[in-house]
Amino acid sequence: MNIILLGPPGAGKGTQAQRLVERHGMRQLSTGDMLRAAVKAGTPVGLQAKAVMERGELVSDAIVSALIGEELDSMGPDAGAIFDGYPRTEAQAASLDDILAQRGRKLDHVIELAVDEDALVERITGRYTCAQCGKGYHDTFEQPKQLGVCDKCGSTEFKRRPDDNEETVRTRMAEYRAKTAPILPVYEARGIVARVNGMAEMDHVTAAIEKIIAG
Ligand code: AP5
Numbered sequence: 001m002n003i004i005l006l007g008p009p010g011a012g013k014g015t016q017a018q019r020l021v022e023r024h025g026m027r028q029l030s031t032g033d034m035l036r037a038a039v040k041a042g043t044p045v046g047l048q049a050k051a052v053m054e055r056g057e058l059v060s061d062a063i064v065s066a067l068i069g070e071e072l073d074s075m076g077p078d079a080g081a082i083f084d085g086y087p088r089t090e091a092q093a094a095s096l097d098d099i100l101a102q103r104g105r106k107l108d109h110v111i112e113l114a115v116d117e118d119a120l121v122e123r124i125t126g127r128y129t130c131a132q133c134g135k136g137y138h139d140t141f142e143q144p145k146q147l148g149v150c151d152k153c154g155s156t157e158f159k160r161r162p163d164d165n166e167e168t169v170r171t172r173m174a175e176y177r178a179k180t181a182p183i184l185p186v187y188e189a190r191g192i193v194a195r196v197n198g199m200a201e202m203d204h205v206t207a208a209i210e211k212i213i214a215g
Helices: 013-024 031-041 044-055 062-071 090-102 115-124 166-188 200-215
Strands: 002-006 026-030 081-084 111-113 126-131 136-138 191-198
Touching: 002 013, 002 166, 013 026, 013 081, 013 200, 026 031, 026 062, 031 044, 031 062, 031 081, 031 136, 044 062, 044 166, 062 090, 090 115, 090 191, 111 200, 115 126, 115 166, 166 191, 191 200
Parallel strands: 002 081, 002 111, 026 081, 111 191
Antiparallel strands: 126 136
């Protein structure tokens, strides 16, 4: 199965993708995570992407589509894919069609997480992850069971993203409205879009997604 999780920054794409990975053994293909890894490693792609990401703007279509193709090639042909944060422009949506067709895959669902943008700034600025295993947490909505200790791996080190400040978040949201939201009608015309209330509690969002996947 190949699924796109679509929604503005902070809609819960990463949170829900991690849950699908745990439950169904699917692979999360997050272009944001791939780019952050490239920045950390100081690769040519990372050097190009760093300043763009810090401003909250979009990295070039060619770079992210190449990353997605490489990631798909590293997976078994039957492994399910969750596209998290990709595609983000009409050009990327067209590239994804080609990338999937070349690999004998087809898109099953585009799941839109519908959210209230005003609430997203709080979600994003309160977010942090385990520095060791990457599990996501939130100052208000999802703290570890024992404060300061990761539920998943026991690490006591956590980190926050440099682009998770209010000013950059506002730019990321404007980019979403201008460049990403217009790709929805393309998928709507194919009858594969399902809308989920992303403002509901995390478990309810997960249940709604599970229902869509189960058909
Ligand atoms: P990326 O890493 O993709 O960031 P994003 O799209 O801005 O999305 P986020 O990761 O911020 O949000 P999310 O929807 O995953 O929310 P999360 O689950 O964490 O991209 C970063 C940058 O990389 C871009 O700005 C761009 O520069 C570049 N980039 C990436 N892909 C690109 C592409 N394809 N093309 C060009 N450039 C690209 O949830 C947020 C918080 O809310 C968490 O703390 C969570 O615990 C909490 N939360 C989640 N769900 C709920 C809920 N239901 N109730 C309460 N709290 C919740």
